Amino acid sequence: MELDILKAFNDYFDDAKAAMLNAASEADLEQARIEFLGQKKGKLRNLQALVGKAPKEEKPLVGKKFNEVRTEVTALLEARQQELSTASSSDAVSDFDPTLPGHPPTIGNLHPITKTITQFREIMGRFGFTVVEGPEIEDERHNFDALNIPNDHPARDPLDNFYVATAKATAGGPILLRSQTSTVQIRTMEQVKPPVRIVSLGRVYRPDTMDATHSCMFHQMEGLMVDTDVTMAQLKTVLSLFARSFLGPDVEIRFRPSFFPFTEPSVEVDMKWGDSWMEIGGAGMVDPNVFKAVGYDPDKVSGFAFGLGIERFCMKNYEVDDIRRFYENDVRFLNQF
Numbered sequence: 001m002e003l004d005i006l007k008a009f010n011d012y013f014d015d016a017k018a019a020m021l022n023a024a025s026e027a028d029l030e031q032a033r034i035e036f037l038g039q040k041k042g043k044l045r046n047l048q049a050l051v052g053k054a055p056k057e058e059k060p061l062v063g064k065k066f067n068e069v070r071t072e073v074t075a076l077l078e079a080r081q082q083e084l085s086t087a088s089s090s091d092a093v094s095d096f097d098p099t100l101p102g103h104p105p106t107i108g109n110l111h112p113i114t115k116t117i118t119q120f121r122e123i124m125g126r127f128g129f130t131v132v133e134g135p136e137i138e139d140e141r142h143n144f145d146a147l148n149i150p151n152d153h154p155a156r157d158p159l160d161n162f163y164v165a166t167a168k169a170t171a172g173g174p175i176l177l178r179s180q181t182s183t184v185q186i187r188t189m190e191q192v193k194p195p196v197r198i199v200s201l202g203r204v205y206r207p208d209t210m211d212a213t214h215s216c217m218f219h220q221m222e223g224l225m226v227d228t229d230v231t232m233a234q235l236k237t238v239l240s241l242f243a244r245s246f247l248g249p250d251v252e253i254r255f256r257p258s259f260f261p262f263t264e265p266s267v268e269v270d271m272k273w274g275d276s277w278m279e280i281g282g283a284g285m286v287d288p289n290v291f292k293a294v295g296y297d298p299d300k301v302s303g304f305a306f307g308l309g310i311e312r313f314c315m316k317n318y319e320v321d322d323i324r325r326f327y328e329n330d331v332r333f334l335n336q337f
Helices: 003-021 026-037 043-053 056-094 112-126 165-171 182-191 232-247 288-293 310-318 323-327
Strands: 130-132 137-139 175-177 196-205 217-227 253-260 263-273 276-286 302-309
Touching: 003 026, 003 043, 003 056, 026 043, 026 056, 043 056, 112 130, 112 196, 112 217, 112 232, 112 310, 182 196, 182 217, 182 288, 182 302, 217 232, 217 276, 217 310, 232 253, 232 263, 232 276, 232 302, 232 310, 253 276, 263 302, 263 310, 276 288, 276 310, 302 310, 310 323
Parallel strands: 130 196
Antiparallel strands: 137 175, 196 217, 217 302, 253 263, 263 276, 276 302
16 A cells, blocks of 8 residues: 555544544534534545555555544544543533522413302302202203293293204203203202202303303302291301402392292392492392192191302402403413413
């Protein structure tokens, strides 16, 4: 092999070794890799050109030497890469101070409606009421008939309810998304003899026009108390104490005469909202026809029932002025709770 070619190989190896060993960082080492092993303009291409210029009889020997030098320089590069990577990891570990406070993970919050429902359950539990549940998809008996709502009543209008047309054939009659949680009191009284003291909390559905205080899906708390001597005074006491327990002692509550097919007498329940009043539910003494529908004797028992809008209590409690905020899934809004 010619001395010039051999010297070129040795110089290349020495220069590459020095550059890689002197690289103080991974960025410096990358520059050395490009300079000595780069495919486009690295010095390795110059050595490759020497192989082509070697005499024919020496080309095998020169080619072998070229491969050996390239392999050795590549090995040097990989070894130095490992050293710098290990050193970088060691520095990262050494910079860690176990005495400093960590970064706590971000944890989500309960939805304000969920928080309100939990508080409702707790308060009514302290009043001696048991929480029960019922289906959200109902038949007309539990949603209307047993609640003394006649066939010609406007509340049964298909335009005022979400009927499930595809379920009618298999169910043997009209099926709808329940429009009130009063359906649960019927199901409970069908299975339990007096005395009864229950509340049911859950979603109800009505095709109302969406605005600041109305939604087509919202939550209600239905309450029912049945015994031998239940009075209207007890109903007003329970609702007043509940409102004060949840909203504070300064909340203003009023009762207005009203009419519901399933209670007699009936009242609307309002609370003070700024300079005006906002309806939060309806209540009254259970109508005798409702007792008859579930097999109770109205001459022996009496009872009261009430239904409260959970969203409106939640709005008052958190000072939210629009019910739609609860369902927009805006994290900026929900993070406030």
